[in-house]
Amino acid sequence: MDEIIRLEKVSYAYEEDGPRAVDGLTLSFERGSFTAVLGHNGSGKSTMAKMMNGLFLPTEGRVTVDGMDTADEKYTWEIRKKAGMIFQNPDNQLVATVVTDDVAFGLENLGVPPAEMPERINWALKQAGMAEHAFKAPHLLSGGQKQRVAIAGVxxxxxxxxxxxxATAMLDPQGRREVLSVMEKLNREQGITVIWITHFMEEAVRFSRLLVMDRGRVAMDGTLRRCSPMRKSWKRCT
Ligand SMILES: Nc1ncnc2c1ncn2[C@@H]1O[C@H](COP(=O)(O)OP(=O)(O)O)[C@@H](O)[C@H]1O
Ligand SMILES: [Mg+2]
Incomplete structure (x- = not known):
């Protein structure tokens, strides 16, 4: 397996000697895979997610992103670039008054040369289906559109x-569909590895792998064998 993320015996406690929000997880994600993560509130999904791009460092164990240890400071930026995160509330993720500036914001932080920016921004907005809204004010967009601006920024x-x-928890059904469709397309056409944490069971069935978390551990890890028109490469349907 070509692993892009690997967790080895990973635990996380918010307080020293406190309870483990993530408890001894060993798990990996294949490059180009499309995984949904389900689980009750408090089961450790967000804590795990934040360890997968180095926002949190494990209390115990090791997390590697494309072979880079998240605890090794020299990789911090590279890991953040490689693994983007989208959170629940789109309003907290948008900072600028015009959509294009919002998408540019992350690039400026990365030190991308200004000459490269327009092409990258246009490409990202197009992928997220937001090109036609490039010069709008983010606060005038719907929730789904705001999340797609956040996706373009990443x-x-x-x-x-x-x-x-x-990412869809605060959206209406239309917004949820829009955002999920964008992620499906990015996985299928760009080969981006997608890890989709959700409360909505009906979303989870669209993924090829399903992880269920419980009390900081993996309670279930399964591959769906479904015959879907979205996945033409799937040969075996049972
Ligand atoms: N900032 C925090 N401080 C202390 N405990 C926290 C904090 N965030 C989460 N927890 C605890 O860690 C556990 C896992 O939480 P979390 O990763 O947010 O789960 P989920 O995303 O599945 O709802 C829960 O018991 C939660 O109460
Ligand atoms: Mg959470």
Missing amino acids: LAMRPEIIICDE
Whole structure:
């Protein structure tokens, strides 16, 4: 297996000697895979997600992203670029007054040369289906559109992994469909590894792998064998 993320005996406690929000997880994600993560509130999904791009460092164990240890400071930036995250509340992720500036914001932080920016921004907005809204004010967009701007902001950094932590939880059904469709397309056409944390069981069935978390551990890890028109490469349907 070509692993892009690997967790080895990973635990996380918010307080020293406190309970483990993530408890001895050993798990990996294949490059180009499309995984949904389910689990009750408090089961450790967000804590795990934040360890997968180095936002949190494990209390015990080791997390590697494309072979780079998240605890090794020299990789911090490279890991953040490689693994983008989308959170629940789109309003907290948008900073600028115009959509294009929002997408540019992350690139400026990365030190991307200004001459490269327009092409990257246009590409990212197009991928997210937001090109026609490029010069609008983010606060005038719908929730689904705002999340797609946030996705474009991550995409402009050319990530290989996108981790969505309940990215549709605050959206209406239309917005949820829009955002999920964008992630399906990015996985299928760009080969981006997608980790989709969700509360919605009906979303989870669209993924090829399903992980269920419980009390900081993996309670179930399964591959769906479904015959879906979206996945023409699947040969075996049972
Ligand atoms: N900032 C925090 N401080 C202390 N405990 C926390 C914090 N965030 C989460 N926890 C605890 O860690 C456990 C896992 O939480 P979390 O990773 O947010 O789960 P999920 O995303 O599945 O709802 C829960 O018991 C939660 O109460
Ligand atoms: Mg959470």
